[in-house]
Amino acid sequence: MGLKSNNICEMGRFARELSYWEVQLSYHGYTHLAGLDEAGRGPLAGPVVAAAVIFPKGLFIEGVRDSKQLTPVQREKLSLTIQSQAIDYGIGIVDPEVIDRINILQATRLAMQQALLVLKQPPDFLLIDALNLPDVAISQLAIVKGDTLCHSIAAASILAKVTRDRLMLEYHGVYPQYNFFSHKGYGTAEHLKKLKEFGPCPIHRRSFKGVKEVC
Amino acid sequence: MLNQPLVFWKKSEEIAAQFLLSRGYRILERNYRTPRGELDLIALDGDVLVFVEVKARRGVRFGEPQWAVDQRKRQHLMKASLFYLTRKRVQNRCCRFDLVVIQEGHDGRPQIDLIQNVLEVENTTF
Numbered sequence: 001m002g003l004k005s006n007n008i009c010e011m012g013r014f015a016r017e018l019s020y021w022e023v024q025l026s027y028h029g030y031t032h033l034a035g036l037d038e039a040g041r042g043p044l045a046g047p048v049v050a051a052a053v054i055f056p057k058g059l060f061i062e063g064v065r066d067s068k069q070l071t072p073v074q075r076e077k078l079s080l081t082i083q084s085q086a087i088d089y090g091i092g093i094v095d096p097e098v099i100d101r102i103n104i105l106q107a108t109r110l111a112m113q114q115a116l117l118v119l120k121q122p123p124d125f126l127l128i129d130a131l132n133l134p135d136v137a138i139s140q141l142a143i144v145k146g147d148t149l150c151h152s153i154a155a156a157s158i159l160a161k162v163t164r165d166r167l168m169l170e171y172h173g174v175y176p177q178y179n180f181f182s183h184k185g186y187g188t189a190e191h192l193k194k195l196k197e198f199g200p201c202p203i204h205r206r207s208f209k210g211v212k213e214v215c
Numbered sequence: 216m217l218n219q220p221l222v223f224w225k226k227s228e229e230i231a232a233q234f235l236l237s238r239g240y241r242i243l244e245r246n247y248r249t250p251r252g253e254l255d256l257i258a259l260d261g262d263v264l265v266f267v268e269v270k271a272r273r274g275v276r277f278g279e280p281q282w283a284v285d286q287r288k289r290q291h292l293m294k295a296s297l298f299y300l301t302r303k304r305v306q307n308r309c310c311r312f313d314l315v316v317i318q319e320g321h322d323g324r325p326q327i328d329l330i331q332n333v334l335e336v337e338n339t340t341f
């Protein structure tokens with residue numbers, strides 16, 4: 001798989017379709033489009049991570065697509081390319097304690113807002129995956145399954161996923177008994193078994209079904 | 216006899232609207248016109264703003280209904296919906312694109328299919 005980035009004029013059909021929202025919005029006069037996506041809404045343990053990415057106009061990075069369709073190695077490689085090619089990117093991380101306090105939806109929004117705050121220059125339009133940010137006074141478009149439809153959102157999903165996976169790897173070093181290395185905190189059969197055996201650790205989301213029962 | 220297809224087409228939008236209402240959608244606009252073309256139906260499914268494309272066809276000889284949304288149609292849907300979103304200053308809404316396919320069955324009664332999220336980009340050409 002080539003990792004080179006191309007100009008928008010000379011790319012294939014898939015790339016054109018994935019960049020369609022960006023192109024249309026640039027016709028509407030927006031210059032700083034940020035793609036926003038989150039990783040880790042579902043798992044029983046670990047933080048929720050959001051990423052915001054702003055690309056220069058007309059840039060398409062080959063290979064970028066929904067992070068769930070990529071292998072971990074591909075994601076790692078692409079995340080490096082995205083970070084080097086993007087005008088700006090930001091990551092927001094919200095801890096399990098906060099998730100338990102304000103619920104996962106609000107925590108996801110908080111993570112996205114944090115990711116936006118990290119940006120050096122505020123974007124003028126937000127493309128978000130299936131979620132809106134009512135507290136942010138920037139024009140925005142939330143698209144269901146946006147990570148499969150839109151290049152910036154897909155790139156953000158890759159950054160968020162890679163960051164979260166790295167964090168879970170570190171947590172694996174701290175709490176090795178749960179084997180976070182393999183399931184990244186998701187509620188797999190193995191994870192549920194370990195959870196029953198050892199009880200919850202500080203990074204488990206105690207408000208989640210599956211963890212609540214063993215607290 | 217001459218205008219029968221038109222009648223069927225007109226009726227199909229009505230059938231689609233009724234069908235969506237029965238599914239719990241709230242219809243906001245019918246045949247909304249923008250300079251980028253017409254949006255057949257705009258509805259609310261819970262909190263999600265749904266742009267609905269209605270396809271009426273007779274018989275299955277033109278292949279599977281999902282094929283009806285080709286690249287041009289996809290671009291039209293995106294352009295027109297963006298126009299609607301900016302004109303109405305829609306904020307804090309999540310968007311989705313659905314397809315309603317109405318086919319005339321053998322017994323003359325319409326057969327209705329709802330396909331959610333038709334815009335998914337396929338990467339088969341990748």
